[in-house]
Every structure is written in C-alpha cells, then in structure tokens.
Amino acid sequence: MSASRLDAVYRSILLTKFFTKGWGKPENLRRLFEFRKVVSNRDECFNLVERDYPVTITKEQNLTDCKLVEGYFLTPLERYLPGIVPEIAQKAHFQALLPVHWPEPGCKPVCLHLAGTGDHFFWRRRNLMVKPLLKEAAIGGIILENPFYGLRKPTDQVRSSLHNVSDIFVMGGCLILESLVLFHWCERNGLGPLGVTGLSMGGHMASLAATNWPKPMVLVPCLSWSTASAVFLQGVMSHSINWDLLEDQYLSDGVYREKLSKMVTIVDEAFLAGKKFARTYSENVQNEKQENINITELSDAKVPIKITHTESLSEELRKMQGENKISKALYDKLTSNTTFELDAQDISEINKLNKNELKNFLFKYRVDDHVKSIAIKSPKEHLEDTKTDGNKNLINTEKVSRKSPNMHVHDSGNGTKTENKEKVNETSKHSDEIEYKEFKPEKKTWNVSEITSDFWTSLPFLKSSGKKIDIGKIHWRDREALQFMRGIMDECTHLSNFSVPYDTSLIIAVCAKHDAYVPREDVGRLEEIWPGAEVRYVDAGHVSAYILHQSVFRACIKEAFERSKKKWKDGKHIE
Structure with missing residues (x-):
C-alpha cells in the first residue's frame, strides 16, 4: 500500500x-x-x-x-x-x-x-x-x-x-x-x-x-x-505524539510496567507490524544491485507450506499467472488456503522470475512449531558465504524478522544455531540477502510484557524536525513504552x-x-x-x-x- x-x-x-x-x-x-x-x-x-x-x-x-x-x-x-x-x-x-x-x-x-x-x-x-x-x-x-x-x-x-x-x-x-x-x-x-x-x-x-x-x-x-x-x-x-514524555512517565512509574502491561495483549502477531519495513528495506537493497537472484537453498522442499496472503501478493499472483509467467498448477498452490508442497518444477519456475517478481514469493512456513525459511541470495553472495564458513544455508531469524514468544531461532543446516548478534548485524548489511517471514494466518495474542523490544526498531516515528529517529539507538527500556502503547490500543x-x-x-x-x-x-x-x-x-x-x-x-x-x-x-x- x-x-x-x-x-x-x-x-x-x-x-x-x-x-x-x-x-x-x-x-x-x-x-x-x-x-x-x-x-x-x-x-x-x-x-x-x-x-x-x-x-x-x-x-x-x-x-x-x-x-x-x-x-x-x-x-x-x-x-x-x-x-x-x-x-x-x-x-x-x-x-x-x-x-x-x-x-x-x-x-x-x-x-x-x-x-x-x-x-x-x-x-x-x-x-x-x-x-x-x-x-x-x-x-x-x-x-x-x-x-x-x-x-x-x-x-x-x-x-x-x-x-x-x-x-x-x-x-x-x-x-x-x-x-x-x-x-x-x-x-x-x-x-x-x-x-x-x-x-x-x-x-x-x-x-x-x-x-x-x-x-x-x-x-x-x-x-x-x-x-x-x-x-x-x-x-x-x-x-x-510526544514519545519522550510517554517514555519518561512509563519508566518513572512502576505501575505501568509491573501491573498494567500484564493486563493487555497485542492481538496481531507482533513482528507483522515490522513487515512493511522489512519488505521496503529488502526492495531498496535489491534496487541497488542488478545481479540475478536465485533460491539457493530450501531446507526441504517436501514439507507442508502455507502462505499468509496480502492484498498486494494476491493481486500480483493473478497478474503473473495471466501473463503465463507461472503455471496454473503453481498458481493454484500459491493461492490456496491449505497446506501444499513445492516440488522441483515449482522451484525451477520461481527461479526463472526476475528479482521484482521473485520478492513476492518470499515467505515463511512452520513445521512442527519449528521455523524454517527460504533464503534469497545473489550468486556472488552465496559463493562468498560458502568460502568463508562453508555454510551454504546462512539463514538468521533476526535479520529483518521480528522475534516473538512463539518463534524459535532455527538450525542453519549444519547444527549451528544462528544467534550471534555480531554476525546478524554484519550479514544484515549484505545488499542481496533477504529474509521475509510470516506466521500462518491464525490469530495469536501475546501479553505485552512478553514481547521483545527488537521488533519496535522498525516503527516509522519522526522527530519534530522531520528527521527519522534511529530507534535502534534508543535504550531498550524506552521501547517498552512503545510496546505498551501497542498493547493498550x-x-x-x-x-x-x-x-x-x-x-x-x-x-x-x-x-x-x-x-x-x-x-x-x-x-x-x-x-x-x-x-x-x-x-x-x-x-x-x-x-x-x-x-x-x-x-x-x-x-x-x-x-x-x-x-x-x-x-x-x-x-x-x-x-
């Protein structure tokens, strides 16, 4: 939108x-x-x-x-x-x-x-x-x-x-x-x-x-x-809104943090509110490079998948199928409301799309409560990752996704969990690496006190000067006020x-x-x-x-x- x-x-x-x-x-x-x-x-x-x-x-x-x-x-x-x-x-x-x-x-x-x-x-x-x-x-x-x-x-x-x-x-x-x-x-x-x-x-x-x-x-x-x-x-x-005032009040009175925050829930999946930021960031990064993009790794193609659809995604899929860019069989899978499997032919079709079309296929799926994902990299980036650490599956749940109580940091394929924050900060700057995650479309609620502050770094607040605040530099306690606002609303x-x-x-x-x-x-x-x-x-x-x-x-x-x-x-x- x-x-x-x-x-x-x-x-x-x-x-x-x-x-x-x-x-x-x-x-x-x-x-x-x-x-x-x-x-x-x-x-x-x-x-x-x-x-x-x-x-x-x-x-x-x-x-x-x-x-x-x-x-x-x-x-x-x-x-x-x-x-x-x-x-x-x-x-x-x-x-x-x-x-x-x-x-x-x-x-x-x-x-x-x-x-x-x-x-x-x-x-x-x-x-x-x-x-x-x-x-x-x-x-x-x-x-x-x-x-x-x-x-x-x-x-x-x-x-x-x-x-x-x-x-x-x-x-x-x-x-x-x-x-x-x-x-x-x-x-x-x-x-x-x-x-x-x-x-x-x-x-x-x-x-x-x-x-x-x-x-x-x-x-x-x-x-x-x-x-x-x-x-x-x-x-x-x-x-x-004077966010400084709200943050100061929230931190100065323990009632807000210790009692009231436990009375409210964030209804929608918390990290979804950062989805627009993640998608926009990914698109801007890709526009800076003209290299071809391919799916380099799908942990297991033969697993149940279910896509959380957005208005723009459904419209784009209809357009692509009408232009014969994807087959009717793949279109039916991607627009279904049930779980399905991607086979080799499906992945081959997706790989033939250009980068702007390919970004519409970035999604996350869940199997037995374990988060898996599709990682998108340029061939050059993939080669560099392979040479440096031998890991062909460098996937991290914290690059542009949001953590929640029901999300797990998943194994990267070689038994090493991708939780190192320094590596997160370093790899998130790579211009062609994208990870886009969504839960399947079922209602979730969390107590606001359980939500980590990582998610809130993407919210687009402005200072009175009109310049964007770098919320990532705000002390983590200050972000609790934003969580509280989301929860009470x-x-x-x-x-x-x-x-x-x-x-x-x-x-x-x-x-x-x-x-x-x-x-x-x-x-x-x-x-x-x-x-x-x-x-x-x-x-x-x-x-x-x-x-x-x-x-x-x-x-x-x-x-x-x-x-x-x-x-x-x-x-x-x-x-």
Whole structure:
C-alpha cells in the first residue's frame, strides 16, 4: 500500500498534539481495561443500558425539508466508572434530522453519525452527510457529540488535543454505551431499520458501537480499519505524539510496567507490524544491485507450506499467472488456503522470475512449531558465504524478522544455531540477502510484557524536525513504552476483542488505498475478523478521500440500508 504524500503534508502543518499530559492515571487505565472485558461481550454490554434509558428532548422543530430534534442524556459510563468522565463531558448532546414524510409505510430508516478526529459540534456531519441522505434517500440522521469535543470539551483542552492516552478509551467507552441509548430511543419512537456510520475515528467508533446491538444493524465505517494501534504507532498521527514524555512517565512509574502491561495483549502477531519495513528495506537493497537472484537453498522442499496472503501478493499472483509467467498448477498452490508442497518444477519456475517478481514469493512456513525459511541470495553472495564458513544455508531469524514468544531461532543446516548478534548485524548489511517471514494466518495474542523490544526498531516515528529517529539507538527500556502503547490500543480498540456484529452482510466498509493515517497491512483484516463483511476501496489517501469521496460514503450507506430492507423486517428475517 503506497502512502499518500498529501496525508503526510497535511498532518505536518497541523498544530494539534495528542496526549500532552501522558498516559493518564494508572488507576483509570486499570478500570478501563477491566471494563473493556464487559463491553466486548454483546450480551453483557447490552444489559448495561435499559430500554427506557432517560433522554431529555430540548427542542423539536418542523423545518421546510425535515424535522429537527435536539436533546441530551447523561452518559451511562459515569454510572459504571464514576469519576472517569470529565464533568463537562458527562452530558451527551445529540441532534436528529428526520424526514417530514416517510416515503415507505412502516419503514423509517435512521443512521447514527459518529464524529471523526476534529469534528466538533453538529454542522459538518449535518451538511456533508445527514442532509444529503435525507434528500437522496429519506434516511434520517442522528448526530452525537463526542466526549472531549464541542459542547463536551474540557475548558483547558486545546482543539482536539486529548490530554491523556486514557481519554481515547474513555471516549470509546462513552460512545459504545451512548449509541445503545440512542438505538433504544429510536425503537421507542418507531424508527428503524437502524444504522451507524462515521469517518476515520468515527468509523472505528461506529464499528465498536455496532458490535453490541443484538439485532440487524447497518454499519458503514469509512476510512477506518480493525485497530487504532497502527494509527498511533505507524501512521502519520504518530508524529503528533510526544514519545519522550510517554517514555519518561512509563519508566518513572512502576505501575505501568509491573501491573498494567500484564493486563493487555497485542492481538496481531507482533513482528507483522515490522513487515512493511522489512519488505521496503529488502526492495531498496535489491534496487541497488542488478545481479540475478536465485533460491539457493530450501531446507526441504517436501514439507507442508502455507502462505499468509496480502492484498498486494494476491493481486500480483493473478497478474503473473495471466501473463503465463507461472503455471496454473503453481498458481493454484500459491493461492490456496491449505497446506501444499513445492516440488522441483515449482522451484525451477520461481527461479526463472526476475528479482521484482521473485520478492513476492518470499515467505515463511512452520513445521512442527519449528521455523524454517527460504533464503534469497545473489550468486556472488552465496559463493562468498560458502568460502568463508562453508555454510551454504546462512539463514538468521533476526535479520529483518521480528522475534516473538512463539518463534524459535532455527538450525542453519549444519547444527549451528544462528544467534550471534555480531554476525546478524554484519550479514544484515549484505545488499542481496533477504529474509521475509510470516506466521500462518491464525490469530495469536501475546501479553505485552512478553514481547521483545527488537521488533519496535522498525516503527516509522519522526522527530519534530522531520528527521527519522534511529530507534535502534534508543535504550531498550524506552521501547517498552512503545510496546505498551501497542498493547493498550489493541486491548481497547481491536475489533477481534469485541463481539461480531449480528449480521455482517449489512457491513460495507470504505477504505482509502493510499491511507497514511490508517495503515492496514500490519493488522488483522476486516474480512477475516467479520466474515461476510464487504470492504471497498477508493483510489485516494485519507485526506483526499474525505474531501472528494463523500458521495461514495453516502452511496454505500444507501446500499446497506436497501440490503437491510430486503433481508429484515421488524428484526425478523424475510423469507
């Protein structure tokens, strides 16, 4: 996925800085982690908000083109976590715009619109999404003010600059429960089918809200993905965080390290977040040399293999097979979702590909929990290795891969394990030697305290000067703060930690192909977490998609509601 330069430039000119006061109180984080386990279970979460939860209507007005309703209610989160929501944010304000006349008898579709980063008050969503949907499809809209935004913004907060990391989790907890309040309010007033949508952060909050409604729910998350961890650790938003402050706080208070870090998990395989760095590094190194590349050693061709596919890999394989660069038999193997074996003919085909095509075949496979790999070298490099140490199979799991608790440093073929760090540093500089590793695509979780710090050296943070930090030179203790950030973001925002929405066929996610705010390659895919959900892409970056593709977002909302009308009526499946 190529990142949008506009996204990076736009982020660089914004003055907004996040988490300027640090992580937040350790006790608040502990309470939030424990409460996450409650709201992630649909049955338990749904019972936290009664069907007749009190809502105060402050204004009802019939306009020329719609009916306007304004009101508020107290956030249910304050009931379960007293004192954790700032007083000014405890009152949830909302605005509803409904058609004056509903065109279809017994059908009053309403969509809840949640705010993205920086979307204060009601006017932006009202004019860009709600009013056009009213006019185009008679879909009513409810606009909920985010905690920490607009009327709910603390007086000492500047713009959208959340003071603490914990604030983002308070915001999420509020919106999950507040959405339930509004869904119940809609049902009491005879409105439905119901849906929820949002852009960017609002899209992710919409996804979380939809997981806890035990009935069919239209969901159209736009410009969001499966977890917020990649947003703050890999996307351009990482540049707006004072990492020095977070590291100092993390190291100075033992509660973060000794207690809180053990309460969270990194959901996706930890080293996968370094995959993009490894692939980019390998490609840049290869472009400096024009030598032919061959597979010099495959430990054993007759072993089960299973490839973890990426969007770009699958597309490249289809293209190569269509151009007869690989046989149909090899294509079928490489695109299968089952284990397979590479025979001599397969390896011969792969060796005939040029270097840019060959890099798409770099993969790791597991046999009896023992890591094996394909090592790619130039003939010259291979010859030098053979002369110097007689080892034809110089493979090392630490060159550009990441260690994890379930990874083992494997035998190089002659009984010598490749663990020498000096040799790692030396051989990793070789311009034509690449190793690209992936686990088979099964969900793994690790306690954040178990992850080694080696992985974090590849994260693309920038200093305020705009120059890249050499994270490899940062003391290893400092990297623990990065591990902790990854862990708490996954713990509280990763969709695999929440219930699957009631009917995933009513989900249409819209993503930007070149989104530099919301990286997708290193985290779980929506289609895998929510089987049956549909993901569509616009050829744009995050900022340009927001500006140019509002009509696409609305079209997907309309389509999802049409699906709901055809499939469900009053919560019952239409035969």
